[in-house]
Amino acid sequence: MSFSLVAPTVINGLTMGAIYALVALGLTLVYGVLHIINFAHGSLLMLALYAVYFLHSQVGIDPYLAIPIVGPAFFVIGYVLQRGVIGRASHGREQTVLLVTLGLALIIDNLALYFWSADTRTLDLAYAFETIDLGVALVPVPRAIAFAAALLVAGLLWLVLDRTDLGKAIRAVAKERQGARLVGINVDHIHALCFGIGTATVAVAAAILLPAFYVTPQVGYTFVLVAFTTVVLGGMGSFAGALVGGLLLGVVEALGGLWFGESLGEIAIFGLFILVLLFRPTGLFGTKAA
Amino acid sequence: MVPTSPSAVVSNRVMTPHRLLAVLLVVTLLAVPFVVQSSFWLTFWTMTLLAAVLGQSWNILGGYGGQSSFGHAAFFGTGAYAAAILQVRFGVDARLAAIAAIGFGAIAGAAIGMLSFRYGLRGSYFALVTMAFAEVFRIIAVAWPLTGGGAGLNVPLHAGAATLQFVDRRGYYWAALALVAISIGLAAWLERSRFGAWLVALRENEAAAQALGINIFRVKLGAITLSAALAASAGVFYTQYFLYLDPGIAYGPGYSIEALLGPIIGGTGTVLGPLIGAISLHLLGRLATAATGGAPGLDLAFYGVLLIGILAFLPRGLTGLGAGVNWPSAWRRSRG
Secondary structure (H helix, E strand, C coil), X not given: XXXXXXXXXXXXXXHHHHHHHHHHHHHHHHHHHHCCCCCCHXXXXXXXXXXXXXHHHXXXXXXXXXXXXXXXXXXXHHHHHHHXXXXXXXXXXXXXXHHHHHHHHHHHHHHHHHHHCCCCECCCCHHHHCEEECCCCXXXXXXXXXXXXXXXXXXXXXXXXXXXXXXXXXXXXXXXXXXXXXXCCCHHHHHXXXXXXXXXXXXXXXXXXXXXXXXXXXXXXXXXXXXXXXXXXXXXXXXXXXXXXXXXXXXXXXXXXXXXXXXXXXXXXXXXXXXXXXXXXXXXXXXXXX | CCCCCHHHHHHHHCHHHHHHHHHHHHHHHHHHHHHCCCHHHHHHHHHHXXXXXHHHHHHHHHHHCCCCCCCCHHHHHHHHHHHHHHHHXXXXXXXXXXXXXXXXXXXHHHHHHHHHHHCCCCHHHXXXXXXXXXXXXXXXXXXXXXXXXXXXXXXXXXXXXXXXECCCCHHHHHHHHHHHHHHHHHHXXXXXXXXXXXXXXXXXXXXXXXXXXXXXXXXXXXXXXXXXXHHHHHHHHHHHHHCEECHHHHHCHHHHHHHHHHHHHHCCCCCCHHHHHHHHHXXXXXXXXXXXXXXXXXXXXXXXXXXXXXXXXXCCCHHHXXXXXXXXXXXXXXXX
């Protein structure tokens, strides 16, 4: 396979992988702290995509400028969902959380289908088709922005977790729930905060994703599997892992598509997912035992 | 596992209302083909029974064995596709194809189980890996010429008992009812057999079960194979009923979710839970659709509400109603 064909494919895969990483960051935070798998993550992404879409089509706000609106709004949604529904309905059992979030996904996806129909919607933006010439390949501007944003958001999350008092409290809850409670940390509040931050992150991802993508009520399911794969690949709870995992997935998918054909490219993702789950469930960077 | 746990004694005493319920169910289901005249409601009941079979198949692995699968469509779809492909592409007799398809489903279950359980996947990890397998199967079904790809596969119409195609739709209802009876028989056998006791023991405490000398891997493998065979039989039924399949129907998330909803709502690890769950779900879903004027999607949204409600208030499902409502601690306002 010639370099002139592989290089653009790898770059294309890297930019798609950055989007996967961006979507997976919130999921990995929620898993790392709450030790729960949020099945509704993709549905929340879909909801945020619609929010960004309607902010543009109805109010005329540019997707990137919508971040200060959808970010806080989805933080509140996430906080309320965790505190009001997930935490209460699951009786603190891991297996039940998965089912409760599945229930949420069913509700969100099908309400979206009811209100907004199954139509695929895309934004018509002037800059969506502009490209940056990298010499070996042309990269669309929205993809380049997504790549930078993934690095930025991962860095920000890491800063918050590693350098602030809030981050210290979050890490305490993640490591030792009972001990954290004993030293006066409100565990339920921290859990909800994390879920809120995770949901806000996915809303930011939606704003950055939409100029280069589309939205349908089913888009969440497409992404939820890829996001799980990214998180598992990188090691659950690791931001750097999610970043590298996402990029790796993007490249694997692109090369898989190049070598096995478009329809089988996706198989590379799930094949990798199954292999990692089976042979290295702690992920490539994870330290926690599964 | 204490052999004579107090709950066993209690369950003997509360058997009477359960028995009454069972008799009521049998009478109702036997009466349906004679009472129901409209083809709409006959289809409704047939689909409900199909969901009950699929639910029972999930229940064997997830309810009795505690291994929740999120990808039961992998087995359902394999049964459905194997039946269709054998008949359409290889001209195999429908009855033979049905039996072979159930075998293929069992093989798919054993293969996935062999991999997952050999490497000790549990809880959410097992759920995720089953989901990924269903998705892999779906992508293969789209890409493989044998399955007809994304356009789907039509089974030619040749009505007759030998082709397992019934002109009188009641034939399908009776076939579905027979499958339900078999599935319930399997669950009842599990509750009485040594194998079932092993399965429940490993669900309750895997380490303790292993310490007692139970071969965890083999019991789990047996459960997933049995479960997959039953799911495949539901798939075969689907193919014979609709005579059409595509990858989204067979391997999409729809039937994976349908498989787990019924038993969780009706009561996991119980003989009648999946059937009661399927009937309640479909009746309520129908009600929701009627109340909203046949809007698409709303019945599924309603399923989600019901699922969360059951998990919150009745973790033992509808059949556990006798045990009382389990108010989440936060709603009891006993703790901050």
